[in-house]
Amino acid sequence: MRETVKKITYYGLLFAVCAAFLYALSALVGKKITNDFSSPMVASAFSILFGLIATGSVFFSTVSREARNLSGRSWALIGLSGCASALGVSGWYLALNVTQVVVVAPIVAVYPLITILMASLFLRGIEKVTKQTVAGGIIVVIGVLFVGFGT
C-alpha cells in the first residue's frame, strides 16, 4: 500500500517536472511569437484555441464518451478551472502592459501558496495539506524569485 502511494507520488512528480519544462519551452516559443508576430494577449488567445483544437482531436473519443455522462457540478468545476487559468494569463499580460515586470513577477510567483491555502480551505476531504508542504511551497516561491531576479 505504502509502495503504491510512493509510486503514484513519484509519477506525479515526473509529470509535474515535465509540465514545468514544457511551460518553460513554451515561454521561449512565446518570446519568438511576441518579438516577431503579435502582442502577448493575442498570442495567448490563439495558442489556447489551437491547443484546444489539437487536444480535442487527439482525445476526441474519450471526451465524447465521458462528456455525455458528466454531472453539472463537474462541468462547472472544470469550466471554472479553465476560466481561472485564462484570467491568470490575461491578468499577467495586462499587468505587464501597465507596470514593470519587477512588480508583476513577484506577486504572480506566489500562486502556489494561494493553491495551498485554497486547497486547505476547500479540498479538506480530498487532499491533506501538511506543514511540510507549506514550508516546501514557501521555499520554492523564494527560489523562483531568486531565479527570476538572477536572469
Added chain:
Amino acid sequence: MIIYGRKRRLITGILLSLMAALGFGLSAVFIKASMSSVSVKTATVISLISSSAVTMVIALSLHYEEILSLAPMAFIWFLLAGLITFLGGRFLNFHAISLMGASKASAVVSSTPLFAAILAVLFLGETIGFMLGAGTLMIVVGITLVVVQE
C-alpha cells in the same frame, strides 16, 4: 498629475497581478475538486474550451485590428505554442494534480522559471550567477520537502 497617473498604473498593475496569481492558484484547486468523476483527458479539453472563450473575448475586445492583420506564419507558431503548452504542459499538469494533489503539484510546476533559466543558459549563452545558483538550490530543497513526506 503625472505622479497620480503613475500611482494609478502601479495600483492597477498590482491588482491585475493579484488577479493572475489568484487565477493560477484557483485553477488547480477547481480541477482537483472535479477529478473524482472525470478523466484527465476530458478535464484538459473542457478546461481549454472555457479558457479559449475568456481569452478570445479579451483579445478581440482589446486587439481586434491586430488580429485582422496577423501574418499567416504567425498561425504556425500559435499551433506550436498550443501543442507544447496545452497538449503537453496542461495535460501533464492535470495528471500531476490528479496523482499528487493540487498543492504539491502547483509547488513543483511553479519551478518553470528554473527550466527557462536552464534553457537560456544552454541555448542563449546566459551565465549562472549567484542568484540563479541559490534559487536553483532552494527550488530543489523546496520540491524535495513537498514530495518526500511520510
